[in-house]
Each structure stands twice: as structure tokens, then as C-alpha cells.
Amino acid sequence: MSNPYGEALGSTLIDRTFREKIVLVGVTLPGSTEDDTEAGLDELELLVDTAGADVVGRMTQRRTAPDHTWFIGQGKAQELKMLCLAVDADTVVFDNELHPAQQFQLEKLLGRTAIDRTAVILDIFGQNARTPEGKAQVELALMRYRLPRLRRGKGAKLSQQRGGVGARFGGGETKLETDRRQINRRIRALETELRQLAETRSLQRKRRDRSGLAEVTIVGYTNAGKSTLLNRLTDAGVLAQDRLFATLDPTTRRLSLPGGEPVLLTDTVGFVRRLPHGLIEAFKGTLETAVTADLLVHVVDSSAPDPDGQITAVREVLAEISADDVPEFIVFNKSDLARDVADDLLADYSGSVAVSAVTGEGIDHMLATLGDRLRSLDTVVELLVPWDRGDVIASIHREGQVVSTVEGEHGMTIRARLSDASAGRLDEWLVSKSPEAASNTATEVAVKQDESMHSSRRRDGGSND
Ligand SMILES: Nc1nc2c(ncn2[C@@H]2O[C@H](COP(=O)(O)OP(=O)(O)OP(=O)(O)O)[C@@H](O)[C@H]2O)c(=O)[nH]1
Numbered sequence: 001m002s003n004p005y006g007e008a009l010g011s012t013l014i015d016r017t018f019r020e021k022i023v024l025v026g027v028t029l030p031g032s033t034e035d036d037t038e039a040g041l042d043e044l045e046l047l048v049d050t051a052g053a054d055v056v057g058r059m060t061q062r063r064t065a066p067d068h069t070w071f072i073g074q075g076k077a078q079e080l081k082m083l084c085l086a087v088d089a090d091t092v093v094f095d096n097e098l099h100p101a102q103q104f105q106l107e108k109l110l111g112r113t114a115i116d117r118t119a120v121i122l123d124i125f126g127q128n129a130r131t132p133e134g135k136a137q138v139e140l141a142l143m144r145y146r147l148p149r150l151r152r153g154k155g156a157k158l159s160q161q162r163g164g165v166g167a168r169f170g171g172g173e174t175k176l177e178t179d180r181r182q183i184n185r186r187i188r189a190l191e192t193e194l195r196q197l198a199e200t201r202s203l204q205r206k207r208r209d210r211s212g213l214a215e216v217t218i219v220g221y222t223n224a225g226k227s228t229l230l231n232r233l234t235d236a237g238v239l240a241q242d243r244l245f246a247t248l249d250p251t252t253r254r255l256s257l258p259g260g261e262p263v264l265l266t267d268t269v270g271f272v273r274r275l276p277h278g279l280i281e282a283f284k285g286t287l288e289t290a291v292t293a294d295l296l297v298h299v300v301d302s303s304a305p306d307p308d309g310q311i312t313a314v315r316e317v318l319a320e321i322s323a324d325d326v327p328e329f330i331v332f333n334k335s336d337l338a339r340d341v342a343d344d345l346l347a348d349y350s351g352s353v354a355v356s357a358v359t360g361e362g363i364d365h366m367l368a369t370l371g372d373r374l375r376s377l378d379t380v381v382e383l384l385v386p387w388d389r390g391d392v393i394a395s396i397h398r399e400g401q402v403v404s405t406v407e408g409e410h411g412m413t414i415r416a417r418l419s420d421a422s423a424g425r426l427d428e429w430l431v432s433k434s435p436e437a438a439s440n441t442a443t444e445v446a447v448k449q450d451e452s453m454h455s456s457r458r459r460d461g462g463s464n465d
Pocket residue numbers: 220221222223224225226227228229239240241242243244245246247248269270271333334335336337355356357358359
């Protein structure tokens with residue numbers, strides 16, 4: 001553990017020299033229900049298991065606000081201490097995000113490590129990072145997590161106590177301050193390294209852009225079957241496991257669609273509810289493949305406890321990385337495990353398809369639809385949607401790619417690239433349909449939306465750079 005990455009991992013989180021015993025704590029705050037808390041703890045249990053530890057107890061509490069000292073109330077904190085003693089727990093994991101001060105107070109009271117969901121996710125990412133970029137991204141997230149949590153060790157004193165004015169000139173620096181400075185230095189080094197990697201990648205992308213191939217990125221909740229799907233479609237040989245966050249580093253393969261046209265298909269890191277913001281921030285480089293894609297294949301596990309909730313969670317992360325305006329194609333996977341659920345979901349999500357990446361069922365239809373969706377990106381339709389139909393406006397944004405919008409008296413005029421199927425469904429609002437080049441009518445005065453971003457996604461070569 002002498003390299004910085006090993007040290008970063010070794011000093012924060014779960015001990016893996018043995019299987020730690022863990023007690024989970026969930027607090028129901030206003031705006032969420034007890035069921036939400038239980039579902040959150042079920043998922044946290046899976047995360048803890050993936051991290052390599054065992055859950056031996058659970059505790060929940062409803063509160064109007066977190067207690068500022070222990071997050072839970074004082075009485076509950078005492079109860080938690082008793083529970084930890086009874087089950088001989090090593091660590092307590094909160095599903096809610098703990099402030100560093102709360103974490104410190106809890107550890108003092110409980111006499112054990114107290115961490116939160118963010119730390120568990122960081123820990124799993126740390127174990128699964130393989131490439132230099134993946135490792136640098138995880139280490140950056142870990143360092144940023146650790147920085148506000150550094151504490152004065154028990155016997156910490158001023159290392160060279162001089163007192164008086166001398167202290168002001170750095171003579172009286174504590175170990176804490178030295179640690180802080182070292183971490184800050186490491187953070188800056190990692191940021192530089194990642195920036196350089198991003199520049200290299202953007203050069204590679206420019207080269208690929210010139211190849212004119214459509215770029216399709218597979219996104220979705222962790223364990224939805226993204227890697228299995230890529231393997232099924234391209235023999236990529238990517239690691240696919242019944243394990244959360246098995247994939248961290250993106251893999252791109254060439255795929256020929258039924259019509260023969262080749263596309264580039266990328267499998268990337270999975271998402272989870274409340275994915276730590278610091279991790280998203282650090283993984284910007286990896287997640288960029290979603291932002292710059294022509295189309296996102298959003299893989300959903302139909303057999304998961306709450307597929308709708310997972311779709312929402314994925315869309316939230318996509319919004320956070322500004323990939324929410326990339327057209328989305330929903331694929332309900334694992335239909336072999338949950339046929340009926342998949343059928344219900346197909347009815348709820350227009351334009352979606354159901355497949356089994358394991359049995360191959362539905363794959364041909366999926367590929368045909370994928371081809372249709374990609375071709376449709378070249379056709380622009382114009383729609384006039386009344387103001388009271390926010391739902392229609394939202395579905396245009398989701399299913400297609402909005403080129404421009406104009407706010408008018410009767411509603412919003414939207415020009416968008418939409419698939420034939422989507423355009424057919426939205427027939428009622430359709431004003432005109434035309435190939436890309438001939439579509440400069442009333443929308444000349446449009447409030448253009450980030451033109452450069454959209455043109456860079458166009459497969460016909462755009463004109464952005
Ligand atoms: N029964 C069934 N199992 C599937 C299907 N697709 C994937 N799986 C299983 O689901 C588990 C997760 O699959 P992965 O392909 O690793 O999922 P992922 O979305 O890449 O997950 P992460 O990379 O960890 O985010 C594996 O055990 C797969 O065998 C499917 O269609 N049917």
C-alpha cells in the first residue's frame with residue numbers, strides 16, 4: 001500500500017483484511033416515506049455486500065430534521081450503541097449523507113467507525129478501478145471526500161510549538177495541517193493528470209468524428225445488464241458480473257446494424273440512486289461518452305424491485321452531467337426473468353423495446369429500432385404544442401433531439417429530430433416534416449439551443465469545428 005492510490009483507499013473506508021460486521025441506519029425525513037427508507041437500506045445492504053462486508057443489523061428513525069450532532073436523536077444514538085455492542089458490529093453505515101462533524105461525534109459515541117453511503121460507493125469504485133484514468137478518478141473522489149474529514153490525531157500537538165509571532169510564519173504547523181497540505185497537493189496533481197487525459201481523448205474523438213460513425217452509448221442503473229448487452233451484440237468480452245459497479249472504464253466496439261451501417265457502441269459505468277456528487281464530478285471524463293453520444297441506449301433491469309425509480313435515478317444523473325438532451329432509447333432487459341413486468345413497462349414508455357441480453361430474445365427488433373432511431377436523427381419535424389401540454393414537450397425532449405424552440409401565443413413551436421414512430425405518435429401537434437437541409441421556415445428566429453453541442457452530435461459531419 002505504498003503508492004498514493006493504495007494509501008487513499010487504505011485509510012478511509014471498509015477494512016477488508018476480514019469481513020466487517022456492519023449495522024445500517026436509515027432516517028426518514030420529510031418528503032420521503034418509511035418504504036423509501038427500507039428500499040434505500042435494501043440497496044445499501046447490496047452495496048455493503050459488494051464492498052465485502054456483512055450486514056448484521058438495521059435501525060431506522062423518522063425525524064423532521066437531522067440532529068446536528070449525531071444525525072439521529074440522542075436517545076436513538078444510545079440505542080444504536082447498544083445494538084452495536086449486542087451484534088458486535090465493527091462499523092455503522094448511514095444511508096443518509098453525514099456531515100464530517102456528525103461522523104466524528106458518532107464515532108466518539110459509538111467507539112466504532114461511522115461512514116455513509118457515499119463512502120461505501122467510493123470503496124466499491126476503489127476496488128473496481130482498473131485503468132490509470134479510472135484509478136485517478138476514484139482517487140480524486142476519495143481525496144475530496146477525505147479532506148474535510150481529516151482529524152487531529154489523539155496526541156496531536158503543534159509539531160514545533162514556538163508560539164508568539166513565529167507561529168504565524170508556519171513554524172507551528174500541526175500534523176493535521178501537513179496532511180491537509182499533502183492532500184491538497186495530490187488533488188491538484190490528479191486534476192492536472194485527468195485534464196491531460198481528457199485532452200488526449202478529445203483528440204481521439206475528433207479523429208473518430210471524421211470517420212462519420214454514429215456514436216451510441218449504453219447507460220443505465222448498475223447491474224442492469226449493460227456489459228452483457230454489449231457482449232451479446234459485439235463479442236466485446238467485457239466483464240459482466242452479478243455485482244454492482246463491475247464496469248468503471250468505458251469500452252467501445254464497432255457494431256453493424258441490420259441495414260449494414262456501422263455504429264460505435266460504448267459500454268460505461270453504471271449509475272445508482274444518489275450517486276455521490278463528488279464521484280460524478282471526478283468521473284466527468286468517463287461520463288463524457290454519454291454527453292457526446294448521438295443516442296443513449298438506456299438499459300433497464302425489468303426484474304429490479306423498482307424499474308421506474310431506477311429510470312428516474314439514471315435520468316437525474318444524466319441531467320447532472322448535461323446529457324439529458326441526448327435522445328434516449330429505453331431497452332427493458334432481463335425480459336426472461338420478468339416477462340409481465342417488461343410488457344407493462346413497454347406500454348408505459350413509448351418507443352421502448354424489451355430484450356434478454358442472456359437469451360437473445362428481442363435483440364433483432366432492438367437493432368432494427370436502433371437503426372430507425374439513428375436514421376431519424378437526420379429528419380427534423382416541426383411541432384406546435386399548446387402550453388398546457390408540458391407532458392408532450394417533455395416527451396419530445398426525451399425521445400428526440402430538440403433543435404430549436406420558439407415561444408408563441410398559442411404554445412411552443414419546437415423543431416426536433418424525431419423517429420418516425422415518435423413523430424407518428426405526436427401527429428396531433430405536427431406542423432411539418434422535412435429533411436434537415438430544407439427546414440428553415442418560421443423557426444429562423446428561434447431561440448437556438450446550444451447550437452455547437454447539437455451540431456457536434458450530428459452524424460452528417462456537422463460544422464462545429
Ligand atoms: N437472466 C438474465 N440475466 C441477465 C441479463 N442481462 C444481464 N444479466 C445478468 O445481470 C448481471 C449484471 O450484468 P452486467 O452486464 O454485468 O450488468 P451491468 O449493467 O454492466 O452492471 P455494472 O457494470 O456493474 O453497472 C450479470 O449476472 C448478468 O449475467 C438478462 O437478460 N437476463
